[in-house]
Amino acid sequence: MAIGRYYLTRGQQIAAINRFRTVIEKYQTTSHVPEALHRLVEAYLSLGIVKEAQTAAAVLGYNYPGNEWYQDSYSLLADNKLQPSKNDDSWITQTLGTIF
Numbered sequence: 001m002a003i004g005r006y007y008l009t010r011g012q013q014i015a016a017i018n019r020f021r022t023v024i025e026k027y028q029t030t031s032h033v034p035e036a037l038h039r040l041v042e043a044y045l046s047l048g049i050v051k052e053a054q055t056a057a058a059v060l061g062y063n064y065p066g067n068e069w070y071q072d073s074y075s076l077l078a079d080n081k082l083q084p085s086k087n088d089d090s091w092i093t094q095t096l097g098t099i100f
Helices: 002-009 013-026 033-047 050-063 068-079 091-095
Strands: none
Touching: 002 013, 002 033, 013 033, 013 091, 033 050, 033 068, 050 068, 050 091
16 A cells, blocks of 8 residues: 555656555455555546546445545545446456456
């Protein structure tokens, strides 16, 4: 997570996405998953990959409703006139399909 955050601060969104993706794919039971999903929302929005950002937020909201990371993600989307939305073609949905 720390390295992913570092990459985000340096504007290296793709490297950050790969780090957060590893957290979600390999460490699904860790307490860092909500933040990893939120950071994906941030990174994908900054790259203009809206559907992935919406999917990350939707998964975050479904699995961690009321979580501060979900509230932040929802605000980011709302600021861009978007809302969380499930995308069945997303790697996030396929990875966490049993949860979402």
